[in-house]
Amino acid sequence: MRACLILDSDAGDVDLAVALACGADALLLRLGDCVEDDARRGARARASALIDAARAKSGGPKLFVEVAPLNSELIEADLDALFGPGPDGVFLPARDGAACLQRLAVKLAVREAQAGLADGATRIGALVGADPAGVLALSNFAGASRRLCALSFDEAGLCVALALLEGGGAAINAARAAIVLAAAAAGVPALAPPVRVGEEAAHVAARRDGFTGAMALDPRQVAAIHKIFPAGENRQKPNSPA
Template identity: 30%
Template sequence: MRLRSLLFVPGDRPERFAKAAASGADAIILDLEDSVSPANKDMAREAVADYLAGTREVITLVRVNPLDGHMTAADVAAVAAAAPDAIMLPKAEGAPSIAQLDTILRSEGGDAGHLPPILPIATETPAAIFTLGSYREARERLVGLTWGAEDLPAAIGAATSREADGSYTEPYRVARALTLFAAHGAGVAAIDTVFPAIKDEGGLSAYAARARRDGFTGMMAIHPSQVAPINAAFTPSADEVARAQAIVDAFAANPGAGVLQIDGKMIDAPHLKQARHILSLAD
């Protein structure tokens, strides 16, 4: 499941579903949580279920409501029969939250042998930060891990998660980094959070490029215009692919070598691993 870009769509705006699916995003997230008012929850569930029951053009996730809000079971009951490709779980708190959601999926969704994988938003509560390492225990149920920079500061009474220039303050740099390592520790996709300035394409491109540099494999989006820059950032360039292929070919031609020289630079096992990763992204 390739997840460079994941585009949010409010679940109570079904007229936007097809446009989102045609945006070029690798996946769309039909949202039943924050973007839908309490009065529109039932209508959103019905609209999402109707869409899922049709022909899908793209990987489709559903973001359900948090486990502590007593709406998760109703969300799952409404959409499970239509088999979403994955469930996004907000305010997740480690492997216990995955187990709790699985209990609801089995209860409301039927066939336990075909439970959809889960994409937790892993840093939205203070307690969640201390459970990030536990996702390794539930790795077979995960499609990835992502994080959020909005709910956590609200939960602890912080004024903001960002500096004046848009960069994260120190606590949220830590949350981002821990999510990155937790995802790779579990062997699943590391998905960076949204870039809220919709009209700042340059800022988005720079942010997405840094995310890929740091080891994230994809990023969430809140507007169709953000999809193309995100996809570009997480797709290796022709030069990157050529260099990666040269490294792989060099080691293939010298199977007993631990260290080689290419273009005057020494390369070894970590370079080979990175080269294979780049080629996998290109594929």
């Protein structure tokens, strides 16, 4: 995984069609604010329908859904809504290291069995580094779960947690390094945080720092990400599912 395109919960049919055709390796479907309301229920239904439709085709991007944190009561409803067809994977805000991956893996295994899917079919992408404790917990990701397929840096979250007015600085740079090292130790890609359209040059620095791909906010960014992070230089190899 080198380019993962983020789609907001209110994305329309045209947005989805463009996203599916833009060449991204994966799409990350967001479900919106962590509130049990009609908007989130509608986002779950749209995500499930898209996954179901994509299952009938081949060659498209992998489909991931960003689920609620494990300490939220919404996590069960999020997962229940997605199995039926079952997504290729889920992205989880992972703030307590390996423990959250292992707890999520149990929940996924139960739903895979209920849906008739192979054990381990659903991969886990971890949204990491959103707070200081999450950065310090990165060292235990290696070997935590063979479902793990990527670490993605939530730099915006860390800036908020540290009350930083802008990115950069010693703490952010330390977190970037920790994520790159944790991903390398776990054998999965490290994905740089998204940038606005026109700021893709920031990914050149991310590649130099050791990131092997990036999140995208706009389909037009996918080609630039693929150019900056060539496939032949993607050194990490995703673990096999289990």
